[in-house]
C-alpha cells in the first residue's frame with residue numbers, strides 16, 4: 391500500500407516534469423460577469439495556469455428571494471477564462487472547505503474523456519490539477535458534471551472559456567460576458583424568502599426563472615451594460631441551461647456578426663440567434679443611435695414574466711436619419727364616416743359604479759398593462775416600475791392619467807428605486823383609461839382614488855407627454 395502510494399507520487403512528479411517544456415508560464419486572468427479579460431497580445435503559445443474555486447453561497451435570485459447557488463468563483467455564471475489556440479493549460483480546481491458537495495469541471499474546449507470531469511473531481515477542501523491543450527479555437531461552455539449533473543448546472547455551475555484563434559480576434563470597443571440559465575424553485579416566481587431547488591419542476595423543464603447572469607435585474611438599471619453611439623460591442627453570450635434553449639435577441643439592434651454556435655462560421659445581419667443549452671455565441675453589433683436596448687430571450691414570456699431581460703444603455707447623439715422617434719401623432723379617420731358610425735353603434739361597456747370600473751378596469755389592465763407592470767403590480771426590477779403601493783402614482787393620480795394617455799420618459803424614482811425608460815402612450819378610450827387607473831389605484835395598497843371618464847377627456851385635451859429632466863431619449 392505504502393509502496394503503491396510512493397510509486398504514484400513518483401509517477402506524478404515525472405509526469406509533471408516530462409510535461410515541462412520551453413513554453414513561458416503565465417497566470418490566467420479570470421473575470422466575473424459581465425467583464426471579459428483583455429484580448430491576448432501574444433503571438434505564441436504559453437503554459438497558462440488557471441486557479442478556479444468552487445463556492446456554494448446564498449445570493450438573491452430576485453428582490454427579496456434567496457437561493458443557494460453553487461458557483462465557479464462566486465458568481466453566476468462563473469469566471470471567464472481567455473486563452474489562445476495552442477496554449478497548454480494547467481487547471482487547478484479547488485473546492486472551498488465550506489462546500490457540502492464535491493464538484494468538478496467539464497470544459498467543452500477540452501479534447502479528452504469527460505472534458506476534464508473525472509480528472510477534476512474534487513471533494514470539499516481539496517484541489518485537483520489536470521492539464522489540457524487548447525486545440526480548437528472558439529467560445530466554449532464549461533460546467534460542473536458531478537452527479538446529479540442537472541442539479542449542479544441548475545444551481546449555477548457554468549461559465550465560458552474563449553480560445554482565441556492564433557491570428558487573434560478583430561478589435562472592438564467593448565466586450566461583455568453574460569449567460570442565460572433556467573432556475574427551478576419550490577415557490578413560484580417572486581415568492582419571497584429562501585427558495586430551495588425543485589427537482590420535479592427541473593425534470594418537467596417547468597422553469598420559474600429564466601435569467602441572464604443568475605438574477606432578475608442582474609443586467610438592468612444601474613447594472614445595465616454601457617456603450618456609446620458609434621462603438622462596436624462584442625457580447626460573449628452563453629447558455630448554461632440546464633434545459634432551455636435561448637432565442638437571443640436585442641430589441642432595436644441587428645447583430646452585424648455572429649459566430650454561429652461560437653464556432654468559426656460567421657453569420658451576418660442576424661436578428662435573433664439560437665443559443666442551445668451548453669452552447670454560446672459571440673455577437674458583434676455597432677450602436678448607431680442612443681437609448682436603452684433590451685436583451686431578451688425572444689421566447690418572450692420568459693423575458694417579461696421569468697426575468698430573461700437585460701439592458702444596454704447607449705449614450706451619444708441622435709441621428710434622425712437612422713431613427714427619428716415619433717414625428718407625428720395624427721387623428722386617423724378612415725375614408726367615409728360609415729366605418730365610424732358602425733363603431734359608434736357598437737354597444738359599449740360604460741361603468742356606472744366604482745364596482746363596474748374595478749371589473750372593467752381589471753380586464754383593461756390584464757390586456758394592456760400587465761405584460762410590463764405584472765399581474766400583481768410589482769413591475770420588474772430595473773425595467774418596469776411597480777404600480778403596487780407606488781409613491782409616484784399615489785402622489786399625483788392626475789399625472790398618472792397623463793402617463794397613460796400621453797406617455798412618460800426619462801429618469802423617475804418609484805419607492806426609492808430608479809427607472810429610466812419609456813412608457814409609450816396607450817391607445818385606450820377615455821372610458822378604458824379611467825377604468826384601468828381606477829382598478830390600479832384601488833388595488834395593492836394604493837390610495838383608492840376613483841378616476842372619471844371626464845377627467846381623462848380633460849387630460850387628453852390639456853396634458854402632454856411627460857418628459858422627466860435628464861431624459862437621454
Ligand SMILES: [Cu+2]
Pocket residue numbers: 460491492493494534535536542547
Ligand atoms: Cu458541482
